[in-house]
Amino acid sequence: MTRQDLRGLTRRQLLSRSLSAGALAVVGTGFIAAPNAAWAVEVTVITPEEMATLLQMARDIYPHDQVPDQFYAVAVKGYDSEEQKALVAEGVAALDAAAKAAGFDSYVAAGWEEDRVRLLQGIETTPFFQTVRSGLVTGLYNQKEVWPIFGYQGESFSQGGYIERGFNDIDWL
């Protein structure tokens, strides 16, 4: 988290947060957004801080440095719902409690990925973690907009398959 826009932060929190990874910003009370305003997620049920935690979790569970935050945001925005509210609130609270016990202000305030991953490993068997992780498998990787980042070309029938588009074009063997 390069910038935080929450009022009332202590200096220590600010310093701590300034070390954390990602590019999320909790903006005002109803949504979080990228500092460059490239995207934003409005939250109506869970808190912006909880959504920011989910986003950081998504990045730490399936970290792809070449995949912008907006795709991770799409993958977790469904947790802003009445059905998921309790799961998220309890899960984030437990994760932050573990972070505090480990000397961090919160999970997202732990600056190094390896520190956050250690915290996640501590909750790996919980329904909260497993729900978020398994949801990301489709939530993140089944976004068609993500596929080109990995080079995957998706549907090919409408283009006549690859018979004339490189099915055997390997040139380095």
Next chain:
Amino acid sequence: MVAKFDLNDDSVVVIIGTGAGGGVLANELAQKGVKVVALEAGGRYLPEDFINDEWESFGQLAWLDARTTSGSWRVAKDFAGLPAWIVKAVGGTTTHWAGASIRFQEHEWKGLSTYGKVEGANLLDWPIDGAEMAPWYDKAEAKLGVTRTGDRAGLPGNNNYLVFEKGAKALGYKEVHTGRMAINSADYDGRMACHQTGFCFQGCKWGAKWSAAYTDIPRGEATGNLEVRDRCHAARILHDDSGKVTGVEYFDKDGNLQLQKARIVSVAGNSYESPRLLLNSASSMFPNGLANSSDQVGRNYMRHTTGSVYAIFDKPVRMWRGTTMAGIVQDEARHDPSRGFVGGYELETLALGLPFMAAFLNPGGWGRSFTTALDHYEHMAGMWIVGEDMPQATNRVTLSETKDQFGLAVANVHFDDHPNDVAMRNHAYRQGIAMYEAVGATRAFPTPPYPSTHNLGTNRMSEKPEDGVVNKWGQTHDIANLFVSDGSQFTTGAAENPTLTIVALAIRQADHIASEMAAGNI
């Protein structure tokens, strides 16, 4: 022209399931003038309906009704409610299959005689052999248009195959080629040639891959002797006081219970649903389920020893382009106990799209070890292991406490790897990794088995009634007019993809049933 038979017409053959076994049997019987009602739990999808999108297609075609799992196999942990990746649709799993069509090796018909007694395994010889099956394999290969059989040319190799072939040859493997595939290398039998589109698992939109859905089913219907009732879920097979089956109760597409009378019933719902139906048909006369005096219904479940090897190279491969299963190494398919296991295995190329790779590369995996593999998806090559696994009496389909949408007990699938399976898989992982390292792979992944696609053995064929469920014609030992027509008949699994053998057995069975009917024996 499409037939419509009365529910009370007790002269029909009722076939449950329309895949490689049931779909072929239905057409073959209809061609011979036998009246057939085929009950299919799924809907009807044709090439124009198939979807080049892994998850969307999965939602369209996969059998997603409840099942439960137990045992130490990893699938029970990773995919507890989805032990099999098979299809619920007219044509069954012939829509999803990759198309590999290879015959059993001679010795594989005689597992017990060839391998000897293997501790913990319930091996048995088939009551048939390669000589008996040769003419039926010929017919099956012609029906499916199998490449590299008859005068049909092989398919060209895609990028994934070219990497695989180079690695195989570097290791000294000799039997390496683009496979005997039920995918047209040239137009054949009214179906187009392969366009190297990929998405073979999602249903071939060109119809280049053989599927019963757009070959045997419509051809059978065109005779006026076959009625396919889709979205009809068989619930119970009924019998009379003499112990002969008399009809099938099923839930129709509106959820209403119907009863179709029958002269003969054939079960072809794949190796979970077929034993499940026999077990769910228990009566006061047959308290352990139909055709189960041997207590073998549901037992000896086999799924092939599988796993995958994916590897990353420093340059692009783009394995998803072209035929999903684009080539094979057969050198390890031999029986050679010096490797530390009996039986053998095939190595076949396999490619998954990014969404399925994320789901199957290392189920449950997360963090950078996992994601750096996917980061190089474009540089990845992949292969699948398919080897003979040991039949075990305790690997079995039983009725679960869980009920389906109709209130019927669902199948519980219990499986533990046999030590022979583990030894074979580990050998195959080592060989697969060595192949890719020989081409310069920088990282390799021994990927665990996916939900099972080759489900076999749960109503096995045996010479003696006490050893199995059906005789050499797929006719149940206990009930003369009850047959099994799918892969659940398999006595042992062999190393080969099973569809060609299922089709050959179905063509042969149709011949037998028609002549027995004509003779008035059943």
